[in-house]
Amino acid sequence: MTIDVWMQHPTARFLRSDMLASLRRWTGEAIPDDDIPISATIAAMDAADVDLGLLSAWRGPGGQDLISNDEVAEWIRLHPNRFAGLATVDLDRPMDAVRELRRRVSAGFVGLRVVPWLWNAPPTDRRYYPLFAECVEAAVPFCTQVGHTGPLRPSETGRPIPYIDQIALDFPELVIVCGHVGYPWTEEMVAVARKHENVYIDTSAYTIRRLPEELVRFMKTGTGQRKVLYGTNYPMIAHGHALAGLDDLGLTDEARRDFLHDNATRVFRLEATK
Template identity: 30%
Template sequence: MNVDELIAIDIHTHAEEPCCGPRDDGYDEFQAGMARYFRNPAGARGMLPTVEETAAYYRERRIGCIIFPVDSERETGFRRYENEDVAQIAAANSDIMIPFASIDPAKGRLGAREARRLVREFGVRGFKFHPTMQAFYPNDRSAYPLYEAIAEEGAITLFHTGQTGVGAGMPGGMNMRLKYSNPIYLDDVAADFPDMPIILAHPSFPWQEEALSVATHKPNVFIDMSGWSPKYFPPILVRYANTILKHKMLFGSDWPAITPDRWLSDFETIEIRNEVRPLILKENARKLLNL
């Protein structure tokens, strides 16, 4: 990856298709609900991009990207897209892609073994967690064996925070519980694993100030600005991005739910200082990923 030639690095993209072959029962309904929430017609038509198609899209735009699946098999019943598959496709597109993986913390020491293998044998650089989809509090000590493996391998963690479009508008919210994704629970994780980089994904509605507090207090905590159009960012997030946390804010889109085309266009319309824009779009990620 020639970072100097890139205009940005997208820290938050999803591997959605294919999902281990034919879609599982209920997966179409789930994706249709997501498409309604994000106003994404491609998802509603069942036309989500493959990882290879994602690579081509980002290459055309000269945007690097981190890509990952989400292991939520235990809660949703949907088979995960295998971490090895994502890593191998990313390796074949290493001019534009960096692989992260996802492991449900409930897999305990088996998950820890998988994490070590993925870093050592497949070049995985980090791990995505979705507390609401995986139904766990991030500071639950049962997750610590997995964190220990990630930290010891020098990898990065990325946690969904705040409200989610997953299950939004569906009966019972698809049994998703928002409480798990309050970023304050990651304060414990940041204290207990001070050398492990932690990214809080998304504007953390309705807990934005908790996220800003944790990121301000803990040196190893960062915030990615994915999942929302920038025109909806709360003023306090923009204020901190311009000042106290300007070196800890990261561009992320939430592809394919939100495209970088849409995010970057809306980012131009908000009051971010000229000297801060390149930090958010690329330089902070370059430093965090040691590119």
């Protein structure tokens, strides 16, 4: 069984967003005229034998829902054995954000995702801290992005040091899943994951063949084997393309299971949701 911990089912609003223009240029993808059916995302997963995907909702400043929590909840309702949800919130309305996170987790969402560059606010911004406390109380991970920013926004918010290091110090019980491997600060990201018990890395936005060597070395250590999770950032990278070259990594059978399935099941407590 394979679990993708970072993917989106793209709405037309999401695909047409100006902030994704650079990603569309890289992939050469045309914007569809209509919303894409959820069956298309399931077909992409099936083509690579991906059994479960964690679907992200996206909300930006001004309350703009590019992919709403309600939409994600509906896709999960239609396909409960294929998807779980990661909630979005409005950082500018901290108490509303806490209530929304609490409501979504009580309805089965398995974590919170906030993308710092979208808000131009690193994870040490005070608006995040009530959400971190709620994640700890609800026993769900905080999922975020590390590394440079593909969209045309500043990259500073994606630095593992000082930002991820600091929030792990302030909230040692908080489970933090850092997507996009942290490049060009991958060594920093590995160091932070080694240092803090509850800090993890996911490989979204990178194909297996493009993973930085320092991350691959980490995956082959006893600590790293239980710290790295498979993700794609679909639809930016298709599942099959992301997984190509997996056999060449030289992972043991146990490390491969951890990467593709067992780490995600443990970190997101997925057995308890099914």
